[in-house]
Amino acid sequence: MLAFLLGAAAAAQQPAVSPAIRALHERLLVLDTHLDTPVNLGRPGWNFAQRHSFTDDISQIDLPRMKEGGLDGGFFVIYTQQGPLTAEGYAAAKAHAWRREAWIRAMVRQLPNEMELAFTPDDARRIAAKGKRAVFQSIENSYPLGPTVATMKDFYDVGVRLAGPVHNGDNQFADATKGGKRTWGGLSSLGREWVKEANRLGILVDLSHSSDETVDQVLELSKAPVILSHSGPRALYDSPRNLDDARIKKIAAKGGVIQVNSVFLAPMDDRPERDKLSGQWESLEDASPREAREAGQAWARLEATKTANPVTFDRFMESLLYVLKLVGPDHVGIGMDWDGGGGLIGMNDISGLPRITAALKKAGYSDADVAKIWSGNLLRALGEAQRLATK
Template sequence: MRKALLTGAALAALLSAPVAAQVSKQVYQLHQKLLTLDTHLDTPASLDLPGWSIEEEHDVLHDYTQVDLPRMKKGGLDGGFWAIYTSQGPLTIEGFHKARDFAIMRGLSIRNMVAADPANFALATEAKDAAPIAAAGKRVVYMSIENAYPLGEDVSLLDTFYAMGVRVVGFAHFAHNQFADSSTDPSGKPRYGGLSPLGKELLKEMNRLGVVPDASHSSDQVLDDLLALSTTPVLLTHSGCKAVYDHPRNIDDAHLKALAAKGGVIQMNAYGAYLRASKPNPQRQEALKALYGQMREGAKLSAEKRAELLAKRQEIDKLYPDTDRPGFDDFMKHMLHALEVVGPDHVGIGADWDGGGGVVGMEDVADLPKITAALLKAGYSEADVQKIWSGNVLRVLAAAEAAKGK
């Protein structure tokens, strides 16, 4: 699963990254040879931005994006699961069709990224694909779906997305949908008490195809149903620990242990609002809400309009600075707690890059060597760190592949 050691010149070039001052040369080189995968990259949304290129290095403080090819190289990120994310819309035929079309086009954006640069990106569809892709110096592109809403009421549509390359699917997002209860539905009340009957049919189809069930964003009762009904292990692609911060998006220790008992893995989130409570900043929240209303998904932004919105965002940061953002230590508290509860065979990393993830001290993927350094400092072995960075999620994917059709 390892890549070849970097040459002196290559290492020197990468060590010019700012994170190099925060980790030792030895740790940095170890990190670079590990096979590193993040299970929740919302970066496909960036691919459709006017004038934005995955090939160019961007600045998180300027355009707020967190993943591109140069920063992946600096941060030693080999790739991961690139998400087809669709926000929750109305549970109507019109809503389903609109979401389906959007999701298919977003999936094609991912495939086009790979096709446009085969020297640097390669599609992966099986667990065994990741290591040789990384060894060849390319970025690994698995595909996932965040929110199964675009599948409408026809679970056979999953076949289309499977053929496209999707291998992980999450059932719900911020609100209940036709398949499952969300952990954060605005009603505060369950709709089904777990998976809906259609959700159970979708799980059967996922098991048949070899698609990994993702319980992030879904309610605890959905996780209970998945653990009881799935023929394969369950993944939490980007979640945290309720024992560290009691938030509906986080998982309690009992569920962590149940997840691990069935071979599943929790991939640790770096979404600040789920890591700890922060001081209220209502003026900032209102300003951002108004801004985001102008940047709704699916809107065809011109380069000029995007530049205007970015300028507004930068102005908001100046007028109402976020002075109580969670930091890297807050992220590590969740990870170290999960490791203490279920051990290094059942923990991984899914930081929610380009989807709200990122903390003070770990603003984009160039900072990822800090995680390896922190894990080693906490006493975890190189073998443990390799499991956390990719071994565990690849084991879950392999289990889904082995069980398909049974």
């Protein structure tokens, strides 16, 4: 979740892909590792089963659009904004996280013929084979766990299988790559316990948002492969949210995967009006339909003059192909930060995902490679983390 700096310009017609590409895309298991959709699930009157549009309410995912974009599922994120490391702060974060977690399960419960919770790689394949959407759960920012790692198991027990220690701002576990003060010089001692507990349970570790030192220390400590659920190459765009080539190679060498992001590939719009609206978005889950619509319209007015995240489809592909060249097709996937700041100019929701399959084929990748990029590599890393669990 990128503080709701939702990208992409006004709705545009997606260029059509060929029937052969469409058929390939449908045949593949297509997963994204960072779906911030739970921010919308609690909105009064917002229904996941209905079709929405980015220009109406800045949402990027719902069931009709998952079908249109051939998105078979992914990790639905329990995101929590960083707050104070106090008893009150922990309690508020915990309540917030459990509320979002409950919304994810409620969404699945309400659509039993369309969606199913997934816990393992085999679950995802089995669920998608039935024509249903596989819903994994992940944690973005472990702040809600409080001053202990014992609470990680509570989230594991309801289905969380991917977790990152930190978001923007250092917390009790680790230093963040943005908004932090290098509090620990990487992991705290509790953060080292956090890595061990994730390994013990078989929760795959996500290092997007971690500082470089945190990345290095987790790579040294973790027994299992790790991933970046939504990050990119710093060589293409110098943002702390991207990683340098050496660290990307280290993650790959450990069997991990870089899930390439659509954000942090160009300078973002940081006008004060944009910052103000981004702040409002943090509490959009409590907004009335009218307030949400007004916020969406205000966002659209800003987009008309300057795009929040001015990244083109070609620029995204440049990033994806760069990482593919760097570490090869066994260590790359896709996590575009949908509903959390992601999206491209002319591709402001998931309905255009078959274009990525078309572009990968055009770049010369085999069907088997494209299958690995859309989910095979991720599921290999997840399976390995689960195999190494000692719980």
